[in-house]
Amino acid sequence: MRVPKRLGSAAAVAVLILFLLIGRGAASPENPAFVRNDEPSEPLVPSRIPITRNDVYDLKVRLTELGFYSGPIDDVYDEATVNAVKAFQKSYWLTPDGVVEKTTWRALGHGVLRPTTRGAEPLPEGVVEIEVDTTTLTLTLLVDGKPCRTYPIAGGKWTDLTPVGEWKIVDKGYKVGGPFGSRWMALNVPWGNYGIHGTDRPWSIGSYASAGCVRMFNEDIEELYDLVEIGTRVRIKGYLPKLNWDRPFTYGTEGQEVVLLQEGLRQFGFDAGACDGILGERTEAMLYEMAAVFGFGKGRTVVRDLITVMGIRGR
Amino acid sequence: MAKGLLKQGNAGTPGAYRPFLKKSFRRFLAVVTLFLVVATLSSCLGRPEVPEKYDLRSVRLVVWDALQVKFPGYDDYSEEVSRVIQVFCRETGVTVDLRYAERREVLDLLSGAGVAGTIQKPHIVFSGEYPVISPELQDVGDSVDPGLFLDAAANYWTRDGKLLGIPAFVHWTGTAVKCPDISGQSAEGETGEDESRGGAGAVPKPSRTGYWTDSPLFLRCVLDAPGASWDADSVIRYAKWVKDSYGPLQDDPLSAWQYGQVDALYPVNPYLYKWLKVTQAEEVPVTVIPPETPSGESRFHYTVPAYLVLCEDGLEKAAAVELGRRLARSLGRWAARTLGCIPALVNDMSVFNLESGFDYDERMRIWDSVSVGEAAAPLASDYLQTVSLTGALDAPLQSFFSGKATIQSLEELIYEVFSRHTRP
Numbered sequence: 001m002r003v004p005k006r007l008g009s010a011a012a013v014a015v016l017i018l019f020l021l022i023g024r025g026a027a028s029p030e031n032p033a034f035v036r037n038d039e040p041s042e043p044l045v046p047s048r049i050p051i052t053r054n055d056v057y058d059l060k061v062r063l064t065e066l067g068f069y070s071g072p073i074d075d076v077y078d079e080a081t082v083n084a085v086k087a088f089q090k091s092y093w094l095t096p097d098g099v100v101e102k103t104t105w106r107a108l109g110h111g112v113l114r115p116t117t118r119g120a121e122p123l124p125e126g127v128v129e130i131e132v133d134t135t136t137l138t139l140t141l142l143v144d145g146k147p148c149r150t151y152p153i154a155g156g157k158w159t160d161l162t163p164v165g166e167w168k169i170v171d172k173g174y175k176v177g178g179p180f181g182s183r184w185m186a187l188n189v190p191w192g193n194y195g196i197h198g199t200d201r202p203w204s205i206g207s208y209a210s211a212g213c214v215r216m217f218n219e220d221i222e223e224l225y226d227l228v229e230i231g232t233r234v235r236i237k238g239y240l241p242k243l244n245w246d247r248p249f250t251y252g253t254e255g256q257e258v259v260l261l262q263e264g265l266r267q268f269g270f271d272a273g274a275c276d277g278i279l280g281e282r283t284e285a286m287l288y289e290m291a292a293v294f295g296f297g298k299g300r301t302v303v304r305d306l307i308t309v310m311g312i313r314g315r
Numbered sequence: 316m317a318k319g320l321l322k323q324g325n326a327g328t329p330g331a332y333r334p335f336l337k338k339s340f341r342r343f344l345a346v347v348t349l350f351l352v353v354a355t356l357s358s359c360l361g362r363p364e365v366p367e368k369y370d371l372r373s374v375r376l377v378v379w380d381a382l383q384v385k386f387p388g389y390d391d392y393s394e395e396v397s398r399v400i401q402v403f404c405r406e407t408g409v410t411v412d413l414r415y416a417e418r419r420e421v422l423d424l425l426s427g428a429g430v431a432g433t434i435q436k437p438h439i440v441f442s443g444e445y446p447v448i449s450p451e452l453q454d455v456g457d458s459v460d461p462g463l464f465l466d467a468a469a470n471y472w473t474r475d476g477k478l479l480g481i482p483a484f485v486h487w488t489g490t491a492v493k494c495p496d497i498s499g500q501s502a503e504g505e506t507g508e509d510e511s512r513g514g515a516g517a518v519p520k521p522s523r524t525g526y527w528t529d530s531p532l533f534l535r536c537v538l539d540a541p542g543a544s545w546d547a548d549s550v551i552r553y554a555k556w557v558k559d560s561y562g563p564l565q566d567d568p569l570s571a572w573q574y575g576q577v578d579a580l581y582p583v584n585p586y587l588y589k590w591l592k593v594t595q596a597e598e599v600p601v602t603v604i605p606p607e608t609p610s611g612e613s614r615f616h617y618t619v620p621a622y623l624v625l626c627e628d629g630l631e632k633a634a635a636v637e638l639g640r641r642l643a644r645s646l647g648r649w650a651a652r653t654l655g656c657i658p659a660l661v662n663d664m665s666v667f668n669l670e671s672g673f674d675y676d677e678r679m680r681i682w683d684s685v686s687v688g689e690a691a692a693p694l695a696s697d698y699l700q701t702v703s704l705t706g707a708l709d710a711p712l713q714s715f716f717s718g719k720a721t722i723q724s725l726e727e728l729i730y731e732v733f734s735r736h737t738r739p
Contacts, residue, residue, distance in 0.1 A: 269391065293382075293384055295587055297527060305569050308567075
């Protein structure tokens with residue numbers, strides 16, 4: 001049977017459109033493209049123990065707070081933790097099967113009080129920016145540089161610190177659910193998928209519990225979500241991970257060290273633009289400019305000399 | 316006689332009296348005289364809004380300046396540049412487009428490599444700390460009196476009687492030394508020699524010197540000196556001398572300085588020296604001395620950064636020279652206060668004397684080198700040749716200084732480098 005040529009073309013176009021729609025769906029607001037591998041939303045199942053996963057840390061913290069667990073706080077879902085979960089489930093009239101899924105996470109969050117310190121006044125007109133300080137575990141909304149709202153957050157654990165730098169919101173999503181709570185906003189951190197989102201573990205707010213993302217109460221992220229747009233600048237300051245200054249620094253290098261180089265350049269008057277962690281054209285040009293001014297060569301020692309001058313070498 | 320003539324005229328005798336000038340012509344003369352008097356008076360009393368010679372209000376200038384280091388506790392110099400330009404624009408009516416160009420862009424521009432993409436060529440450009448002469452540079456000697464500048468500064472930019480730049484300050488390069496006892500006693504561990512280097516003030520001879528071979532100044536300090544030349548024998552002689560005098564290459568001179576493993580650093584320019592001063596603990600003062608050389612001479616290497624005018628048009632050039640003069644004066648004062656450089660203007664020497672942070676001996680040490688110096692800005696082509704040589708010589712020199720190569724292999728490598736870089 002011969003298929004008319006025109007019909008064949010139409011079918012091809014239809015298939016293409018279908019693919020495009022599926023492709024869009026993969027990164028739709030309800031299915032964030034930035035989900036980190038270590039923030040999974042699959043249930044924890046006792047039959048698979050031991051399971052090592054980032055969210056087990058939050059689980060153990062909460063079970064300890066509630067008096068169901070007294071072992072070490074780590075990422076391992078083991079027998080002791082399963083027993084603690086079962087005891088918790090029993091006390092909350094849930095099926096005591098040790099499976100940690102949506103219902104159990106929600107039950108664990110019962111009784112967590114969110115501070116009600118926010119101002120209800122409408123935001124003034126102006127340029128909106130976000131500043132996150134992981135030393136005080138706060139997120140501040142700024143309008144024309146003036147603080148207008150401050151929210152409590154949870155920051156990255158010591159092993160997964162929240163990336164310090166100057167980022168932008170590059171995507172937004174809602175109805176996410178699971179560990180991301182009710183809203184999420186992705187950041188353009190070049191070396192990983194990080195964002196600002198809600199949570200199903202509200203007890204973790206005010207602690208260092210995430211895998212590097214900024215966690216907020218769902219009510220807070222819902223409010224913030226409506227106040228900021230894609231492209232909003234997000235400045236994160238705070239604790240730094242262990243840095244490796246012996247790594248090569250060439251065009252295209254990414255990392256927390258590059259953010260510090262960019263901050264150092266700015267401090268000495270050689271502004272390379274946003275401290276975005278990418279050694280791009282402008283950063284490279286400013287490194288050479290500063291090296292030229294100080295009389296350093298262009299050889300292997302140039303970055304080493306510059307980081308010494310910037311005072312960031314020992315950090 | 317005149318009276319008689321008048322009488323005769325009054326008598327009405329035809330032919331007997333001819334008036335000196337006709338009446339109508341006398342009126343005309345009176346009007347012209349009155350006009351001239353009014354014009355002269357108005358020009359004397361009226362204050363012109365623009366410089367006397369030109370009306371610059373239609374001029375638009377593109378200025379390339381360079382970013383300066385912002386040291387903690389000091390003002391951002393770019394604010395001063397903005398202020399100077401703002402005042403200039405207000406007083407002259409000139410429009411100025413300021414751009415901060417990278418120093419390597421300036422070198423590209425002056426060496427004829429052109430400017431990238433849609434970037435507009437400047438009318439006036441800051442030369443950077445390692446200046447070169449380009450055929451495009453305009454003589455500014457007809458508008459700027461070379462006598463206002465230090466001889467060394469004016470001479471640096473004078474070619475064939477033409478002043479090719481408006482000097483800003485003298486940028487020196489030397490050796491930074493820790494002086495635990497600056498009164499003249501020798502440093503700990505020394506043999507007791509009390510050497511005075513550079514002609515003024517006694518500074519203990521450093522026992523350990525950290526040095527950079529890949530610094531663009533490492534070879535320039537010796538090979539750019541008057542009478543020296545960039546040839547293989549000079550480099551070999553210098554390399555031997557450095558290894559004998561300073562010892563093996565430190566892997567990380569700046570860190571060695573911070574941790575007290577060396578008590579001197581070479582080569583050090585005013586920017587690095589300033590940083591060493593502000594980060595050094597107060598109980599160990601730091602000073603700067605002229606580096607010694609294989610020839611036994613001990614002088615600071617210096618250059619004279621300047622503002623360069625690139626436009627030929629009369630009005631544009633006049634505006635560019637005036638703005639360049641103001642920017643050069645401003646930068647010279649900033650460099651004196653912040654970096655301890657000598658301002659190029661003779662009248663601004665007091666800024667260096669009073670605000671540079673140097674004591675008398677230190678100022679005299681720098682002044683000794685500059686006052687007798689014969690440094691001159693190199694041609695762009697010559698400068699690029701030496702940049703290329705410096706890059707090619709770095710690896711052989713590092714091998715030698717770190718002990719990986721013998722003097723024989725160094726000689727071979729250096730001769731080979733020079734044979735590859737021989738000028739056509």
